[in-house]
Amino acid sequence: MITRVWHGWTTQANASIYENLLRSEIFTGIAARQIAGYRGISLCRRDLGEEVEFVTIMWFDSLDAVRAFAGESYEHAVVPPKARAVLSRFDATSAHYETVVPPPIASS
Numbered sequence: 001m002i003t004r005v006w007h008g009w010t011t012q013a014n015a016s017i018y019e020n021l022l023r024s025e026i027f028t029g030i031a032a033r034q035i036a037g038y039r040g041i042s043l044c045r046r047d048l049g050e051e052v053e054f055v056t057i058m059w060f061d062s063l064d065a066v067r068a069f070a071g072e073s074y075e076h077a078v079v080p081p082k083a084r085a086v087l088s089r090f091d092a093t094s095a096h097y098e099t100v101v102p103p104p105i106a107s108s
Helices: 012-032 063-070 081-086
Strands: 002-011 038-047 051-060 087-090 095-098
Touching (some): 012 051
């Protein structure tokens, strides 16, 4: 299993807008693609005062599944235009890790 980790930052004013965009459009759009080997996504949020940091954590069966999601240059961040419009900055690449202990099954 591969874990894909990415960070983005936004202003306090845009934080709820960005979170809603992720939950209502971006995450559902990823799921709708029905990528073989895609296992899910988790969202973390941290208030840093003037900024809010978001971390997405995605799980895939293999790097081939990651490539099916992100393309051949799979390390490049996948940030749709609507997200770019409300983010103040973001990682240009995602980090990929061999998942040693898989995530527990959690309800949302």
